Amino acid sequence: MKEYWGSLASILGVLAFCQSLLHVLFPPELRFATLKLFNRVFNMFTSYCYFDITEIDGVNTNELYNAVQLYLSSCVTISGSRLSLTRALNSSAITFGLTNNDTIFDTFNGVTVLWEHIVTQRQAQTFSWRPLPDEKRGFTLRIKKKDKSLILDSYLDYIMEKANDMRRKNEDRLLYTNSRGGSLDSRGHPWESVPFKHPSTFETLAMDPVKKAEIIEDLKDFANGQSFYQKTGRAWKRGYLLYGPPGTGKSSMIAAMANYLGYDIYDLELTEVHHNSELRKLLMKTSSKSIIVIEDIDCSIDLSNRKKGSPNNSSSIGRSYWNSITLSGLLNFTDGLWSCCGSERIFVFTTNHIDKLDPALLRSGRMDMHVFMSYCSFPALRILLKNYLGNAESDLDEGVLKELEEVIDKAEMTPADISELLIKNRRNKDRAVIELLEALKNKAEMKLKSGECVREKNLNDVGEEEEEEEQEKRALESPKEGCDYEDSIKKEEEDEEKKIK
């Protein structure tokens, strides 16, 4: 045994000697060159080429690594024996990923590639400004040499795009506001954001189904229209004007749009913006794939005397010295060159009074779609009944449905009013429907009565007007009558004179 240990020690000693001899005989430069040569020879005989995408590129996080990880998570099936699971900040979804040293095949444009996830221990760190993780992670992409030029660039672009899409879908929407005025945060950002969790969707939105389908189609075309907008030379943006009485679902529609497209919302408070240049800065700091909203546009900007006024008075927001946003500034915001500094953005203006808006805001090309959000119609009521009471159409009595249909348009109630009634009685579906019907009937009756009153008043007004006209006529005729009277007196005098003669 002793002999055995003795011979092992001598072998190790010889090896150590050889190694130190190698170090002396082959300096690092020579060793590096030998390795390079070996790689070259290896590359000559292999039909593949390899690309390493490391997690950390120098000291910065490599965006491509994160994108590949996310992209591959969509290729990995749940049937895999071991997967890594992650949930990002602000995200409500869990993504799957490859575990250490796992491989996966992917196909792009008919070409099959192999991805390998490689994790190795990082060597002990010397001093660094930024501590690096203990593990060195990276992906290696293996492509056949003949396919490299064919797909590499477009494949990586495709991965980045797909990963961005997935990130947006996984992450919760953000709602940005400029309520801080023009001041910037520590990162020089004028917008403040909160997670946007509005549950409104096109399914829950109560409105005419035909109009709804039209809007959904329009949004779909817009979101998929990159090449169309490029081909036609138009900026990739779209404007919607939502108008109608309060409580008809304008804000709910905006939330439904954001949820449908997976866009963030920028809620622009115009009264907090003091100059046109500030408006431009805000616009520049909005991201692509977003909806920029100006609610109650008629209340935010004085649009009345645009033509008469200088930028400092009539066409400015409010009357204060500090607010000098002009309508032309706003139009530049939506329509001018600056509006194109990002792409894929939707502008939405809302108003309760479309008649108060300047025609310049309404002209075609500016607001591409004008959507009237009206009082609750029968098809919209059906959606509300389903939302709040979970009623399938067959649950409701035919007679009740018919009564509802007859009275709904006459009542002119908003979806908000009806929602309130249904929420109140949501535990008792029958009572909810009966109370709703009663409320609708009462409202319709009131409308009818007030309509009659107005009609009567109008008739009275017409009657009074006719009377007045008659009087005026008489007044006009009275001078003539006066003339007749004078004539008759003259005649009488003449007759008297004749008699005396």
Ligand SMILES: Nc1ncnc2c1ncn2[C@@H]1O[C@H](COP(=O)(O)OP(=O)(O)OP(=O)(O)O)[C@@H](O)[C@H]1O
């Ligand atoms: N069309 C609708 N479909 C579903 N729910 C609606 C609809 N309209 C209104 N509601 C309900 O009424 C509430 C208020 O609606 P919303 O804020 O969207 O109205 P609005 O038209 O924006 O009103 P305003 O003009 O006062 O801003 C919503 O939270 C929603 O519950």
Ligand SMILES: [Mg+2]
């Ligand atoms: Mg609103």
